[in-house]
Amino acid sequence: MxxxxxxxxxxxxxxxxxxxxxxxxxxxxxxxxxxxxxxxxxxxxxxxxxxxxxxxxxxxxxxxxxxxxxxxxxxxxxxxxxxxxxxxxxxxxxxxxxxxxxxxxxxxxxxxxxxxxxxxxxxxxxxxxxxxxxxxxxxxxxxxxxxxxxxxxxxxxxxxxxxxxxxFHWQNQGYGSFDDFLAQLSSRKRKAIRKERERAQGFGGTIRSLTGDQIRPEHWDAFWAFYQDTGGRKWGRPYLTREFFDILHDTMREDCLLVMAERDGAPVAGALNLIGRDALYGRYWGCLEDHRFLHFELCYHRAIDWAIAQGIPRVEAGAQGEHKLARGYLPxxxxxxxxxxxxxxxxxxxxxxxxxxxxxxxxxxxxxxxxxxxxx
Known part of the structure; x- marks a missing residue:
């Protein structure tokens, strides 16, 4: 025995x-x-x-x-x-x-x-x-x-x-590009996403997807401000401490995909994803400026872009949110x-x-x- x-x-x-x-x-x-x-x-x-x-x-x-x-x-x-x-x-x-x-x-x-x-x-x-x-x-x-x-x-x-x-999860059906994914949508939905992305990308700045050593300590300073804003509105106070992000940088930055929007050289919004073996996991989002559709661009569309480029089978964008449905994330x-x-x-x-x-x-x-x- x-x-x-x-x-x-x-x-x-x-x-x-x-x-x-x-x-x-x-x-x-x-x-x-x-x-x-x-x-x-x-x-x-x-x-x-x-x-x-x-x-x-x-x-x-x-x-x-x-x-x-x-x-x-x-x-x-x-x-x-x-x-x-x-x-x-x-x-x-x-x-x-x-x-x-x-x-x-x-x-x-x-x-x-x-x-x-x-x-x-x-x-x-x-x-x-x-x-x-x-x-x-x-x-x-x-x-x-x-x-x-x-x-x-x-x-x-x-x-x-x-x-x-x-x-709501997005499934990669072997797409070679975001346009390949859009081709599988109805004409009305396809046009809506293209207009949405055009509007978001025209916010007056640039969007970068960073991982590993591309992520610098100052990016976490900016993201902490985003996280505090979202946490304060949703939960009353943020769950995670500032030190958590410093430790994440030291021990797990290779597991992180940080999508940052900057305008006039200053970060204005960001989305944090963690990279798994067979999925990209959307975790947190926040902003200091309100730009229409920027949330959807950083959290959902850029995650799909990155998953397609890396051959990742799935994107899980977090809990709840029927608004994800129109963007290709199914129940x-x-x-x-x-x-x-x-x-x-x-x-x-x-x-x-x-x-x-x-x-x-x-x-x-x-x-x-x-x-x-x-x-x-």
């Missing part, structure tokens, strides 16, 4: 980067040791943030065989799989929804492995450990957000509830898993999820039909 054990780490620095990434955590940039370490070292998660690192590490005969990025949460901000209504309903009947255990990447609605292991047995052990940690510590439940479809099936087998949501299903300690509450959520899944399936079908691509 081989011995399998799972332990909890209060900091990502408590495990060697090679051991963490060696389990397959580098499938996306966001689950790598370097990204999670940047969040912790910068103070973006940890004390006073409501995100308290509680990472799971599975060991088989003493050797690291699987990991899962986990956090003890005292709120539901920065998750993008919304359970605020669950928390309110539980509180109305005298329950305490927080704290809860959250498996996922903070502030990052990107699908990828969460039960990071080669063996399904180890993945199952990580799931069971989440439920045990929640139960032993009096937590309301354990949640796995933006996991893979295969992980969802495994979770259902061990008693987790599956939830379906949607995002794509995302997945999450939920284990709820209270049986009655769990049954109520299961019924809610059943109804929600039907609504999501219907909406995705309608939106796909409304997409900009030529019929036939």
């Amino acid at each position: 081989r011995e399998l054990s799972v332990s909890v780490l209060p900091a990502i620095s408590d495990i060697d980067p090679a051991e963490w990434d060696g389990c397959g955590a580098d499938a996306t940039p966001f689950t790598t040791h370097r990204f999670l370490a940047a969040l912790e070292a910068s103070g973006s998660v940890g004390q006073d943030t409501g995100w308290h690192p509680s990472h799971l590490v599975a060991r088989l005969d003493g050797r690291v065989a699987g990991v899962a990025p986990c956090y003890l949460k005292t709120h539901s901000q920065g998750e993008y799989i919304f359970d605020h209504a669950w928390a309110e309903a539980y509180a109305r009947v005298g329950g305490r929804y927080y704290p809860k255990l959250q498996c996922g990447v903070p502030f990052t609605p990107v699908t990828g492995p969460r039960l990071i292991a080669q063996s399904p047995a180890v993945q199952g052990a990580l799931l069971q450990a989440m439920a045990q940690v929640a139960q032993q510590n009096g937590l309301s439940g354990a949640h796995v957000t933006f996991c893979t479809e295969a992980e969802t099936r495994l979770g259902e087998e061990v008693g987790f509830l599956a939830r379906a949501s949607e995002q 794509s299903q995302t997945h999450s898993l939920h284990w709820v300690a209270d049986e009655g509450f769990s049954n109520a959520i299961a019924e809610y999820l059943r109804r929600e899944r039907l609504a999501v399936d219907q909406e995705m079908a309608v939106l796909t039909e409304m997409g900009p691509f030529r019929r036939g």
Whole structure:
């Protein structure tokens, strides 16, 4: 018999980067040791943030065989799989929804492995450990957000509830240029995008796509101002600290694509993407000047340009946003898993999820039909 054990780490620095990434955590940039370490070292998660690192590490005969990025949460901000209504309903009947255990990447609605292991047995052990940690510590439940479809099936087998949501992704069909992509759209949509891009590019300045050593520290100074503006309007305060971007520059600038708009020599808007093996991930956008359609140009069209040039199969432009549909980003299903300690509450959520899944399936079908691509 081989011995399998799972332990909890209060900091990502408590495990060697090679051991963490060696389990397959580098499938996306966001689950790598370097990204999670940047969040912790910068103070973006940890004390006073409501995100308290509680990472799971599975060991088989003493050797690291699987990991899962986990956090003890005292709120539901920065998750993008919304359970605020669950928390309110539980509180109305005298329950305490927080704290809860959250498996996922903070502030990052990107699908990828969460039960990071080669063996399904180890993945199952990580799931069971989440439920045990929640139960032993009096937590309301354990949640796995933006996991893979295969992980969802495994979770259902061990008693987790599956939830379906949607995002909008652009798929590269082997296009040689942006015009090749436009040729697949209806005439009306094709003309609209061309006019949109012409208007955006005529804002009175230049647009540059930067990666690796092309990104300089002063670019992060400018982007921090953009990020603060967007974060202040959307969330009340930005999730990430200024130091996070300095660490990102030091450890991950080869993973970054920064699209910057400059006018009269000064940056006025920017969009940050992270580069994965098979996808370009749009993350943050911000501006100091309002120019019509510049947001769409920097976040969506330039991302498509770059993905085509680099042969990247997919662009994921973040959570929500039906406005992405007209720009070639079609509905794509995302997945999450939920284990709820209270049986009655769990049954109520299961019924809610059943109804929600039907609504999501219907909406995705309608939106796909409304997409900009030529019929036939």
